Amino acid sequence: MSHKSKKVKTSEENGMSNLQTTLKETIKLEDGPNNPWTGSEYSSKYFDILSKRRELPVHVQREQFLKIFHENQIMVFVGETGSGKTTQIPQFVAMEYLALGLTDNQIACTQPRRVAAMSVAQRVSDEMDVTLGQQVGYNIRFDDKTSASTRLRYMTDGMLLREAMSDPDMSRYNCIILDEAHERTLATDILMCLLKMLAKKRPELKIIVMSATLDAEKFQTYFDNAPLLTVGGRTYPVEVFYTPEYQEDYLVSAVRTVLQIHKTEPAGSGDILVFLTGEDEIEKACEKVGLEVDQMIREDPKIGPLDIYPLYGSLPPQQQQKIFRNPQAGGRKVVFSTNIAETSLTIDGIVYVIDTGFSKQKVYNPRIRVESLLVSPISKASAMQRAGRAGRTRPGKCFRLYTQAAHKSELIEQSHPEILRANLSNTILELKKLGVDDLVHFDFIDPPAPETMMRALEELNYLGCLDDEGNLTELGRKCSLIPLDPTLAVTLIYSSEYGCCEQILSIVAMMSVPSPFVRPNNARKEADDAKSQFENTKSDHITLLNVYDEYEKQLELGKEAADKWAWNNYLSSRSLSTAKSVRYQLREVMKRQGHSITSTDRNESKFESRIKKALVRGFFMQVAYLISKRNYKTVKDNQEVLIHPSSGVTESPTFLLYNEFVLTTSNYIRTVTSVKASWLTEIAPRYYDVSTFGPNSGYLTSLLNRMGGKKGKK
DNA sequence: GAGCACTGC
Numbered sequence: 001m002s003h004k005s006k007k008v009k010t011s012e013e014n015g016m017s018n019l020q021t022t023l024k025e026t027i028k029l030e031d032g033p034n035n036p037w038t039g040s041e042y043s044s045k046y047f048d049i050l051s052k053r054r055e056l057p058v059h060v061q062r063e064q065f066l067k068i069f070h071e072n073q074i075m076v077f078v079g080e081t082g083s084g085k086t087t088q089i090p091q092f093v094a095m096e097y098l099a100l101g102l103t104d105n106q107i108a109c110t111q112p113r114r115v116a117a118m119s120v121a122q123r124v125s126d127e128m129d130v131t132l133g134q135q136v137g138y139n140i141r142f143d144d145k146t147s148a149s150t151r152l153r154y155m156t157d158g159m160l161l162r163e164a165m166s167d168p169d170m171s172r173y174n175c176i177i178l179d180e181a182h183e184r185t186l187a188t189d190i191l192m193c194l195l196k197m198l199a200k201k202r203p204e205l206k207i208i209v210m211s212a213t214l215d216a217e218k219f220q221t222y223f224d225n226a227p228l229l230t231v232g233g234r235t236y237p238v239e240v241f242y243t244p245e246y247q248e249d250y251l252v253s254a255v256r257t258v259l260q261i262h263k264t265e266p267a268g269s270g271d272i273l274v275f276l277t278g279e280d281e282i283e284k285a286c287e288k289v290g291l292e293v294d295q296m297i298r299e300d301p302k303i304g305p306l307d308i309y310p311l312y313g314s315l316p317p318q319q320q321q322k323i324f325r326n327p328q329a330g331g332r333k334v335v336f337s338t339n340i341a342e343t344s345l346t347i348d349g350i351v352y353v354i355d356t357g358f359s360k361q362k363v364y365n366p367r368i369r370v371e372s373l374l375v376s377p378i379s380k381a382s383a384m385q386r387a388g389r390a391g392r393t394r395p396g397k398c399f400r401l402y403t404q405a406a407h408k409s410e411l412i413e414q415s416h417p418e419i420l421r422a423n424l425s426n427t428i429l430e431l432k433k434l435g436v437d438d439l440v441h442f443d444f445i446d447p448p449a450p451e452t453m454m455r456a457l458e459e460l461n462y463l464g465c466l467d468d469e470g471n472l473t474e475l476g477r478k479c480s481l482i483p484l485d486p487t488l489a490v491t492l493i494y495s496s497e498y499g500c501c502e503q504i505l506s507i508v509a510m511m512s513v514p515s516p517f518v519r520p521n522n523a524r525k526e527a528d529d530a531k532s533q534f535e536n537t538k539s540d541h542i543t544l545l546n547v548y549d550e551y552e553k554q555l556e557l558g559k560e561a562a563d564k565w566a567w568n569n570y571l572s573s574r575s576l577s578t579a580k581s582v583r584y585q586l587r588e589v590m591k592r593q594g595h596s597i598t599s600t601d602r603n604e605s606k607f608e609s610r611i612k613k614a615l616v617r618g619f620f621m622q623v624a625y626l627i628s629k630r631n632y633k634t635v636k637d638n639q640e641v642l643i644h645p646s647s648g649v650t651e652s653p654t655f656l657l658y659n660e661f662v663l664t665t666s667n668y669i670r671t672v673t674s675v676k677a678s679w680l681t682e683i684a685p686r687y688y689d690v691s692t693f694g695p696n697s698g699y700l701t702s703l704l705n706r707m708g709g710k711k712g713k714k
Numbered sequence: 715g716a717g718c719a720c721t722g723c
Contacts, residue, residue, distance in 0.1 A: 113721065141723055158722040187722065278719065313720065339719055360719040373719065418721090426723095483723035514718075585723090645715040664717070 023063055026095040036098060037128060037135045037151075046129040053127060056084035058231050062092055065229055069093070073199055074207040074226040078216045080233025081388060085210055086111075086179055087124050093175050093206070094128075094135075094152045103151060105174035110157040112185045113344060114140040121145070121154040141483075142581050157187035164194060165433050165480065175206040181219060182212040182381075183343070184417035184445075186427060193443055194434060196223060214381055214414060222445050236391040238353075242404040250356040251281060253401045255288045257354050258334050259296060261399075267304045270351025270396070271327060272334040273341060275386055277360045277375050282310045282336045283521070289334065305331035311345070312338045314514065317574070323347055342385055346392070353390040353398040355383060357411070364421050366452040368637045371423065372663040379415045383407065419448050424456040425486050429465055432472045433480035439470075462621060462687055463490050478593055482586065484508060491618030492586065493595065498617075500610040501590065502599040503545055507611070509583035510544040511659060511671070516566075516575040517646075527570035535648035539673035541615060541659075542608060543648050548583075551576045612657075613683065616675055619657045620684035624669055625703055626654050632669065634661070635700065644670040654707060655680065677707035 030050065032042040053059065058079060068075050069092075079085030090109045097103060111117040121138035130136055137146030139155040146153055157178070164170055176195060181188055195207050209219050213230070220226050247253040254274050261272055276282050286308050293306045305328045311320060324347065327333040335347060339359045361376045378386075383400065390396025400407060419427070428439065436442055439453060460466040463486055465476030472480070479489035488508045495504035510516065519527040534550065536542040551571075554562040566573040590597060600610050624632035624641055630652055632641050641661065643649060645668075649656070653674030660670045681688045681704060690701040 156722060162723055183721090185721070278717085280717075312718095314718065342720090344720070362719075373717095375719095430723095512723095519717090582723095642715095644717090646717080662717090666716090668716080 022096065022099045023066060026099045029095065029099065035129050037130050042129050045126075049127050053084070053088065056088060057082070057234055058084045058088045058092075061229065061231050065089070065092060066096060068227050068229055069096070069206065069208070072227055073203065073205070074195075074209070074223045076216050076219045076223070076226050076228045077208055077210045078213050078228065078230040079210060080213070080231070080235070081392075082234035083231045085231065086116075086120050087127065089208065089210065090152050090154075090177055091124060091128065093177070093208075097151075097174070102174060106150060106172050107152050107175045107177065108160055108170075108173045109152070109154050109177040109179055110160050110188065110191065111154060112157055112180050112183050112188065114143075114156055115344070116180075117154045117156055118143075118145075124152065124154070142585070157185055157191060161187045161191055161430065162483070164191070165430065168194075168198075168434055169202065170198065170205075174204065175208070177208040177210060179210045181209045182215040182414075184215075184415075184419070186418045186422060189417060189419050189445060190427065190430065192219075192222070192445060196443060212381070218445070235388060236393070236395040238387050238391040238396045238398050240387055240398045240400060242400050242407065243402060246403060246406070247401050250358065250401050251276070251285060251288075254354055254356055255285055255292065257399050257401065258289050259292055261352050261354075262293065262306050262332065262334070263296065263300075263303060265352070267330050268332070270394070271332050271347070271349045272352040272354065273347060273350045273389055274334065274336045274354040275341070275356055275359070276336055276338065277356070277358050278338060279310075279312050279314065282312055282338065285336045286310050289336075304328070307331065307333040309333060309335045310337075311335050311341060313340055320345075341389065342382065346389075348393055350389055350392065351394060351396045353386055353396065355386045355398060355400045357383065357400060357402045357406075361415070362421055364423055364452070366423075366449065366455045368639055368661075369423070369455060370639075370661045370663050370667075377411055379413060380407070380411045381414045383411060417446050419444065420446055424448055424452055425459050428453070428456045429460060429472075429476060429480045429486055432466065433477065437470075459621065460486060462684075463487070463618070465490070481593070482589055484512060484586070487618040487622070488512070489618075491614050492590065493593075494617040495611075495614040496590070496595040496598055498610045498614040499598045499606075500600045500614055501595065501597045503611050504614050505583050505587055505590070505597075506548040506579075507541050507545050507615075509579040509586060510548050511541075512582050513575045513578045514572070516544075516547055516571045516579070518570045518572050520570075523570070530568075530570040531648070533569075536608075537648060537650045538653060539608070539612065540647050540649060540671045541673045542611060544671075545611070547571065548576070548579060551580075555580075612673055612675055613679055615657055615673055616679050616683045619659070620680055620687055622658050622661070623675065623680065624656050624658060625700055626652055626656075627699075632656060633700075634669075639667055641667040641669045643672055644668040646670065647672055649674065654703060677704050680704065 029036045035042050090107055093107050117138045117140050121136055122132055125132040125136040128136055133145040133147055134149050136152045137150040139146050139153055139159055178188055178191060199207060211219055216228055220228055258272055290308055297303050307327050309323045311323050323335050357377055358375050359378050360373045362371055363374055364371050387398035390398050465473060465479050465486055467473050478493055479486050482489040492504055492508050495501045517531055534543050534546040554565040563573040566576055600607050621636060624634045627633050630642060634641060649672050655675050655677055656672045657675050658669035658672045662668050662670055688704060690704055693701055
């Protein structure tokens with residue numbers, strides 16, 4: 001308590017003259033010879049890095065930054081690409097606090113992605129000449145490289161949000177920096193709302209929102225006209241070209257443009273990056289360019305070789321690594337990529353960017369509760385980001401495969417933030433746990449559609465996580481502490497009672513990772529055959545359990561053996577090993593919450609029904625009933641659906657519970673399990689109260705009555 | 715008989 005009030009005074013007392021003194025002092029501290037963080041002498045490597053740091057654009061404005069930092073509680077900072085903001089700003093704050101003797105608390109710097117948090121923390125610990133995990137550390141899921149001496153903590157935004165749930169005052173920090181705020185991830189958005197409220201409660205807490213230029217004003221307004229500091233970047237100019245007319249087929253034009261560049265731009269002048277929307281398209285483009293470039297070289301042997309690489313998220317890591325190889329002498333490389341190369345991955349040497357103007361985007365329809373991926377036009381901000389990829393090492397060129405008029409009138413300024421496109425059940429539950437009671441008047445930066453909120457509240461109420469007044473129940477409180485969607489969290493918590501906790505742990509872990517089933521285009525039959533050995537014809541969930549159990553068995557022979565087994569059976573060992581980590585984390589939470597970790601044996605007659613009943617407890621709202629042959633109708637929304645062709649459920653059970661409703665070439669339900677009507681009416685009597693089903697539900701009502709009516713009998 | 719852009723706890 002006492003040191004908090006002292007801190008308030010310190011920052012208030014700091015006028016400009018005082019500030020210059022501290023800046024001089026901190027510079028002196030940085031100059032050595034001894035490292036104030038450790039007491040030991042600085043290494044020679046440190047001074048090499050220091051001189052480079054002092055050439056960064058942010059360094060020039062260090063004093064200006066500190067002045068605004070001291071005079072305001074909240075500030076917005078815009079640092080363009082190459083300004084050094086992510087590494088330097090947190091260090092400026094750390095040094096300032098050190099000079100002022102404010103070293104009891106920590107500085108947090110959030111990142112939307114784990115790799116960024118890890119790599120920046122490593123870089124900054126090198127710059128400060130300390131061991132990673134000591135004064136500088138990072139904290140991401142499954143990996144905490146921090147210690148009691150950590151002052152500067154890089155972390156994912158999701159991690160800080162999790163932390164806030166057990167400590168809403170975020171009391172261990174005296175400065176919180178939200179980096180890449182313009183990306184508007186769900187976690188960053190919620191953190192901004194929380195910090196705005198927390199700022200009033202903790203006047204000594206400093207908040208810095210770091211963002212791209214376009215969004216700065218929006219954040220300034222949101223934070224009651226917080227001051228802005230802009231620092232230029234260090235990139236090279238990129239010349240942008242548009243097509244004179246609309247392109248019928250962007251894939252064809254992309255291929256043509258690649259060949260054109262390769263043919264006409266000087267050999268060795270730089271590599272090409274092409275933005276496409278998905279795996280199929282990318283593989284197709286690679287094949288096409290491969291064939292045509294061979295032809296081109298045959299006709300004109302003076303043309304150099306072209307190395308072609310695909311790049312997308314589901315590609316195995318060693319394949320992804322290939323994009324960093326140097327091109328052959330006298331040649332160049334071309335990378336066909338999804339959006340992954342827009343922010344997550346940076347390839348050096350790119351000089352030409354080809355932008356199709358499209359990407360796959362998730363859209364959520366709250367009315368029928370369906371999420372789908374649609375190929376949609378990108379935003380202007382995205383287009384700018386893509387173009388910027390060409391100017392990292394030297395001046396570049398960006399070829400936009402659409403007209404300038406289309407860019408001007410058809411692209412929206414910025415992509416819609418995630419909060420406007422997602423199912424919010426999880427977020428609402430988190431907010432409730434964070435103590436936000438009045439969601440209607442909650443100060444969102446962009447408030448989600450009322451219908452999305454209503455859907456989420458309704459779902460949480462049916463699940464028993466919120467009571468009829470919208471208050472968090474005991475179940476809701478427990479679910480909010482489990483890193484899963486509420487449906488899965490409820491299933492998991494009840495699995496303890498249904499005597500199948502170990503099994504549900506495996507199933508929900510498998511459902512939280514990318515599908516473990518690999519299906520290469522040239523070995524579909526083999527992959528399907530391999531999958532069939534695990535398949536349960538009435539439950540895809542149990543199929544997942546079968547795969548996981550077998551993986552665990554293989555792991556007893558060693559990691560290498562298990563990976564080899566996975567490979568031979570067309571399974572992704574990356575997914576499987578992530579599932580194992582997730583499972584471990586969930587099991588720990590379950591133990592901590594006092595649930596008994598029950599288990600059921602495969603030889604028991606109730607093995608499958610226990611698992612299925614637990615699933616019904618979380619998924620009773622996601623059930624479809626058979627209307628003819630393979631055609632189903634969803635209970636709640638009366639949508640006609642088909643079982644997804646990837647399902648191993650070959651029979652046509654009357655009632656099916658499903659994990660996902662996906663809209664692609666048809667309406668599909670994916671990851672399904674047969675359930676008994678009697679379980680539905682027993683486990684969710686309020687939801688399956690036939691008297692409330694309405695006039696058009698005669699058939700469903702009769703099904704439920706006929707098949708669920710005989711309570712107590714099997 | 716079809717598809718999974720990307721991220722996070």
